[in-house]
Amino acid sequence: MARTTGSHSDITGPRVRDAALRLFARHGFAAVSMRQIATEVGVQAGALYNYTPDKQSLLFALMRDHMVELLDAVEALPDVSPLAKLEGFVRFHIAFHHERPDAVFISYMELRNLSPENFEALETLRRRYETVLEDILHSGVAAGLFQVADTRIATWAVIAMLTGVNTWFRAGGRLSLNDVQDQYWEMVRRAVAVG
Template sequence: MARTQGSRAEITGPLLRDEARRLFARQGYAAVSMRQIAAAVGVQAGALYAYTPDKQALLRDLLESHMQDLLDAWSDDPAADPLSRLERFVRFHIGFSLDHTDAVFLSYMELRNLTPENFARIAALRGQYEGLLERILRDGVAAGVMRIEDVKLTALALIAMLTGVTNWYREGGRLDRDRIAQIYWGLARGAVGAA
């Protein structure tokens, strides 16, 4: 029996991805077997291969879809002033990261488990995203509203700082999302030398 009776492909496929993401984030990619994923989904292990060729392809797909979702969700207005664009980026990145904490965790902690070819694919998508912030920063320097010694390094540092919120933020904690975004915006302004 390929699937448990009554299961449906349009449900099983997304459930497989959700459970794999959850298990990889909690236990680590190397520690999770396809059999564990199958048990969490409620199918026999062999049924998973109707949805993914192997565990490596599943990890690549999870990381790739996360990066593509991130890229698709962001929209920039190059005609707006660079500081407004940077503020939008800060608030966007924090909100998106907090809404996708398991995917963010995988994107940083499980890159090491990708094959070189898969790593290159994910690195290219990450480079595209970093490039979006770099463009804002270059525009800010050109407009004279930001003082940055190295745009690439500043972009990487800002993304790392913003993403770090997923390590400690807990819903219902001392600071709500809006206040955290406001504080991070102040930190980002300082990092780019804006008044």
């Protein structure tokens, strides 16, 4: 199929992904058609298939790329003491997710729309991210800094608490992002600290 005049893969491909991300976050994956995405991008519906085999592949690519970016960023955090690592993780998670609300929304709300194979691939990436935090908690327990009965449950609880910031925090409100990070760090620290 011929490319639309003025269309370039290095420009149109990212525009397709950006449009799909916005539309999936606003209306839900099931309610968005490839034709709607094409209209948003300004190309013929058939042209989308130059950039993705189908809507399922597009959803999975958006979710996978978000997780890969998240993993690359969290794995680049400095290797410091368990307490400093935990604080770094808390602040990182809040800031990273705040900057990507649509990707975060889709990553949690559209899991049900993934094929079984894509779901498993995404869950593998999510487990890698959870392991980063669980390893920090294990290290803190081993060093006598943290008191956590079950590091796996603590990991899920902390991630759920931190991700919840996206549901209520708005820039320009009464608290700055840094204020929120400070308060969440204090809550997490108290939840795992010895004594």
